[in-house]
Amino acid sequence: MVKWLEGKGPESDIVVSSRIRLARNLEDINFPQMITKEAAESSTQRIKDAILSSNSVLTREFEFKRLREISELDRNVLVEKHLISHTLLERPQIGSFLLSKDEKVTIMINEEDHIRMQVLLPGLRLEEGWDLCSKIDDVLEERLKYAFDEKLGYLTSCPTNVGTGMRASVMVHLPALVLTGTINKVLQAVTQIGLTVRGLYGEGTNAMGNLFQISNQITLGESEEKIIEKLKNVVLQIINKERKAREKLLNSNKVQIEDKVYRSLGILKSARIISSKEAMKLLSNVKMGIDMGIIDEVDKEEINKLMITVQPANIQKRAMKELTQFERDIKRAELIREKL
């Protein structure tokens, strides 16, 4: 159900996924905030055609979808799967997107910018993501004229994206840093060197399930490669700290950690009602147990997928109808028992 999460990436004991996102705009059309309906349609057609009529192998298996032709539930499912952004939902009349068959690439149209393309890969694969994203950018640029300034670089709707228009981010799972109480110090240090930390669903969301998104803040004045290198180095340091914290826990509190992991698995396998918040907490503990070598009877890919499929819209999509919170909590428990 979450195709892009399939397969194991590097450093997957800590890194869930890597994402590269590029913001681009057409030179001759207002930014989406100021766009007319006609201009929005024109940008949509031009971007869509640039992909669908290209001969590149990279863009062969894309599907085009307009937001207004998709139910609200389906839109939210896509957001929960990280395939489209929450911001795109704010413009349902003009928003659309192209999605690759393997779900690893999305090209959103008329989000905050005319074009927001993203590559999403499991594990720590920033360079690979950038390479693919850059090539898709080339395909688009062959046919489209971007808003570009010789001095500033790519022009974007929000000044924070001007320059490379790139946001590179890595989703890391840091349960041991949370348990040992050192997470805040680590995240503060990350912020001080110009990176941003967010929760599972971006800006303003809390760190559910001990998942943190680390991304670059600055898009101007540095090359994409430099930005990625810097981010990767910081992530490698965080990975190192998390691994040391796990080792420390195993040395000093082995039984307590085992207790936490097995209890979490026991509750997940038994509960008849479970909130997404509790589910995320318990799934995080089980994931930690797998990654620390405490349990091996559970498939980690399944846990990673559940972290997305237990979200409210996904639960409703599975039930094929709208559900109250109480009904969702029951269906969520059913799904988890079935998968584990």
Next chain:
Amino acid sequence: MVKWLEGKGPESDIVVSSRIRLARNLEDINFPQMITKEAAESSTQRIKDAILSSNSVLTREFEFKRLREISELDRNVLVEKHLISHTLLERPQIGSFLLSKDEKVTIMINEEDHIRMQVLLPGLRLEEGWDLCSKIDDVLEERLKYAFDEKLGYLTSCPTNVGTGMRASVMVHLPALVLTGTINKVLQAVTQIGLTVRGLYGEGTNAMGNLFQISNQITLGESEEKIIEKLKNVVLQIINKERKAREKLLNSNKVQIEDKVYRSLGILKSARIISSKEAMKLLSNVKMGIDMGIIDEVDKEEINKLMITVQPANIQKRAMKELTQFERDIKRAELIREKL
């Protein structure tokens, strides 16, 4: 490991056990509080002989034990199993007891009174308990001269036992009355009609695992049969209230109850560290689940036994050594996983 709990008694969905206890004293020896060492030895020998040299089938398989010959751990194990009283431990130099092979009958010597005999049966079996206890009393009275007053009845060390010297008590499991918040009203009513409510381990202990001991307060001015009839009637009313509360819960909160029961079982089967307090709470939930027909994969006798064998001294006895609290919590979790 807890023989007396074996076999299913009447009303066993709510009543764990019934107990009849008689207090008796020898006419010519001071009460144990004021007794000399020599007199204590004399009372011990006379009571022991009265049982062991009797021809009655009832007293054939008794074993005699002196407290001072038993380790402190073993003494506490016996208390936790309800086979001897906590009060007996206060006089380790003079206290002893006779225990029947099936563990259903104990005759304590030099507890608060010279003789404290008890019959312990699973389920609601007060009359049967009284019948057996009375017969053992007859065996003793054949050979011993009791302190007895024509007007008052049997004389005892504490005035609250004078008269019949009998305490009849029933251990009931009332999770639904606790869950629906009506337990206090019920227990208040019980107290107002002259009965006493205590926790699992008697006076001053809280109601662990939703277990309550209901017993008669008054021993004077009423016949044993009358006291038992009154107690039984009240217990039957409480049983009725608990059954109605369970029905109500099943009608209005079925999924929530199922969730509570299955989660409790899941945690019991998974935990690596567990306190006796938490274990009792979870075992109580599972017991409720069995008695309400929610689960049937667990043997209730096993749950009833665990409610005793998870207690601290029993855990240490099983490990065959003294343990710290942390070590007990680990061994307790092991025991529970093994049994479930």
